[in-house]
Amino acid sequence: METSTLPKMNDTAKDFMPINGTDYLELYVSNSKQAAHFYKTAFGFQSLAYAGLETGLKDRESYVVVQDKIRLVLTSPLKSGTDIGRHIDQHGDGIKVVALWVDDATYAYNTALERGAKPYMEPQTEEDETGKIVRSGIYTYGETVHIFVERKDYNGIFMPGFKKWETPEYNPEPVGLKYVDHMVGNVGWNKMNYWVEFYEKVMGFTQILSFDDKDISTEYTALMSKVMSNGNGRIKFPINEPAEGKKRSQVEEYLDFYEGEGVQHIAVATDDIISTVRQLRSRGVEFLQVPDSYYDAVLDRVGKIDEDIAPLKELGILVDRDDEGYLLQIFTRPVEPRPTMFFEIIQRKGAQSFGKGNFKALFEAIEREQEIRGTLH
Numbered sequence: 001m002e003t004s005t006l007p008k009m010n011d012t013a014k015d016f017m018p019i020n021g022t023d024y025l026e027l028y029v030s031n032s033k034q035a036a037h038f039y040k041t042a043f044g045f046q047s048l049a050y051a052g053l054e055t056g057l058k059d060r061e062s063y064v065v066v067q068d069k070i071r072l073v074l075t076s077p078l079k080s081g082t083d084i085g086r087h088i089d090q091h092g093d094g095i096k097v098v099a100l101w102v103d104d105a106t107y108a109y110n111t112a113l114e115r116g117a118k119p120y121m122e123p124q125t126e127e128d129e130t131g132k133i134v135r136s137g138i139y140t141y142g143e144t145v146h147i148f149v150e151r152k153d154y155n156g157i158f159m160p161g162f163k164k165w166e167t168p169e170y171n172p173e174p175v176g177l178k179y180v181d182h183m184v185g186n187v188g189w190n191k192m193n194y195w196v197e198f199y200e201k202v203m204g205f206t207q208i209l210s211f212d213d214k215d216i217s218t219e220y221t222a223l224m225s226k227v228m229s230n231g232n233g234r235i236k237f238p239i240n241e242p243a244e245g246k247k248r249s250q251v252e253e254y255l256d257f258y259e260g261e262g263v264q265h266i267a268v269a270t271d272d273i274i275s276t277v278r279q280l281r282s283r284g285v286e287f288l289q290v291p292d293s294y295y296d297a298v299l300d301r302v303g304k305i306d307e308d309i310a311p312l313k314e315l316g317i318l319v320d321r322d323d324e325g326y327l328l329q330i331f332t333r334p335v336e337p338r339p340t341m342f343f344e345i346i347q348r349k350g351a352q353s354f355g356k357g358n359f360k361a362l363f364e365a366i367e368r369e370q371e372i373r374g375t376l377h
């Protein structure tokens with residue numbers, strides 16, 4: 001059941017692990033150079049930094065792209081037998097690291113471990129001529145990790161070990177993506193509450209919303225979800241688990257193809273979703289389609305909105321309202337061969353929720369794609 005009012009997000013007094021925001025997302029991919037090109041060309045990211053053979057690395061290569069506050073690190077192995085290669089073999093391209101920007105990465109690590117986290121990387125300091133960065137890391141669901149990044153003493157472009165990646169002849173325009181609004185994890189059967197407790201206990205997050213299988217179901221499939229948030233509300237992690245339905249749900253499909261738990265989607269915010277989605281579509285980004293009939297009833301459901309319906313219908317943008325305002329959102333198709341990770345584009349106009357009113361139309365759209373893939377059984 002959805003709670004009708006969200007807790008106020010300005011109470012940091014009892015936030016024992018202050019997080020300033022998402023620092024970067026690192027994807028392990030089979031071809032980092034081509035992936036970087038894709039995120040520039042299709043999504044409007046800009047070239048930022050590079051690490052690889054030219055900076056002295058022997059086993060991997062990373063390209064970093066940026067758009068406003070969103071940084072993606074795209075990493076591939078340079079030889080066989082690496083853990084990155086094994087990760088890609090098992091999971092396909094996907095998110096390995098959700099890095100969180102903190103003031104003190106050593107404190108964050110020690111606190112998390114005291115509270116039961118599994119260690120991934122002990123605090124380590126990396127330095128170059130522009131300053132130093134301290135990083136540490138813990139595991140979350142599946143093989144996904146959180147790295148705490150402390151960068152208050154650093155003035156370089158990204159991190160020590162990286163050099164500026166310059167592409168003077170090819171820099172497609174940004175499309176207006178601003179920051180990571182939320183990031184959703186898919187976990188196994190009956191594991192949602194385990195990970196809810198993990199974020200409560202280890203990181204001091206609170207649960208701000210909950211959806212059961214009656215909220216999120218169609219004729220065929222169902223899932224459950226709880227939304228965790230840190231104290232200042234800058235980090236929001238909905239966590240999904242599959243629920244029993246007549247057929248295989250999207251979360252089960254994800255778990256089968258990712259071969260484990262992992263990040264399902266990254267929601268990125270824009271101030272002008274019509275312009276952003278128009279550009280993304282023209283650059284070849286593929287989105288889920290809802291039927292035209294969705295727009296017949298949408299204004300009855302959400303009331304008056306600032307936008308005309310025509311461009312929303314033309315572009316397939318969805319609308320939902322809660323007590324505080326409304327939001328506009330749209331979901332891409334998966335961005336890799338396996339039906340696993342995808343992006344959401346979201347514009348919030350007051351609403352702080354996640355589009356509950358669109359769940360049914362959306363999941364039916366996903367089922368139509370599952371039917372085409374032959375994975376809805």
Ligand code: FE2
Pocket residue numbers: 182184265267344354
């Ligand atoms: Fe979302």
